[in-house]
Amino acid sequence: MNTLLYLLARGLVAVIQLFSLPAVARLGRFFGQLAFRLDARHRCVVLENLTRCFGREKSPAEIFELARENFGRIGENYLCAIKTSAMTAAELKSHVEFTGIERLPQKSGDALLRNVVVAIGHFGNFELYARFHDVRPDYQCATTYRALNQPALNRLMQDLRGTSGCQYFERRADGPLLRAAMNEGGVILGLLADQSSKGLRAPFLGHDCNTGLAPAVLALRYEADLYSAICYRVAPAQWRLELGEKIPTHADGHPRPTEAIMRDVNLALEAAVRRDPANWFWVHRRWKN
Secondary structure, X not given: OHHHHHHHHXXXXXXXXXXXXXXXXXXXXXXXXXXXXXOHHHHHHHHHHHHHHHOOOOOHHHHHHHHHHHHHHHHHHHHHHHHHOOOOHHHHOOOEEEEOHHHOOOOOOOOOOOOEEEEEOOEOOHHHHHHHHHOOOOOEEEEEEOOOOOHHHHHHHHHHHXXXXXXXXXXXXXXXXHHHHHHHOOEEEEEEOOXXXXXXXXXXXXXXXXXXXXXXXXXXXXXXXXXXEEEEEEEOOEEEEEEXXXXXXXXXXXXXXXXXXXXXXXXXXHHHHHHOHHHEOOOOOOOOO
8 A cells, every 4th residue: 555655646746847847836836725725724724823923913804815825835835845856956056046155164174064053944945955065065964854654655755855965864763873974074954943842932923832942952062053044935936045144052152051042043033934924834833832
């Protein structure tokens, strides 16, 4: 059964990858807005989240239109992620712009290239975070993931991601492998920091929510520079990946509290949401009690 499911899904992926990227973007947007009409449960989650955060700033009609646009963007980004996973750096060059890359550390002499931890979120085509290697080939991109419960779909997901050259470490099983990679130096470790996770209750868009500490903890543990990065959708099938200013992990020569570091991370991600609200993944229940 798993093999059949894998073959069916792989066939669907192959069909999607036959089309041009702009055509895939239009198709994904159509299915996303169709889902807005049909998926009442997730539509309610998005409307509830948007009202919580923007209810005092926007009218119900504006929030409804923002929710519909958000569904269109999600469909567009999901299908585009399938297409871009098979595209080379040269093929992506006209569709993806990287800014702020000059902020990354440069190699000095015989010393190991300094590790970097990047706090990322579900913005735009977030699978493109793995392509930082395209503009800084001296770095090895890496991230963590949680394996899907369905083995066939998990295998397909890793097949798609494997073409980027990024190293993926399963959170529950690959801890020793991640440590070994970080000890070698020259790693850009992207960690999703915008989902509800145990660790800290901190404000995000005006409301407290659970915030994981992993970006701060790993940046301190491996003496890595810490940044945020956002994937902005600037037009259909066009994205800009912006590396933010370095987030300080030390003050007066001493490590800052992880809670204080993550509050700064939340502020960086919050600014990105406010800049383009439809670009974020509102279907997630970020503000759980």
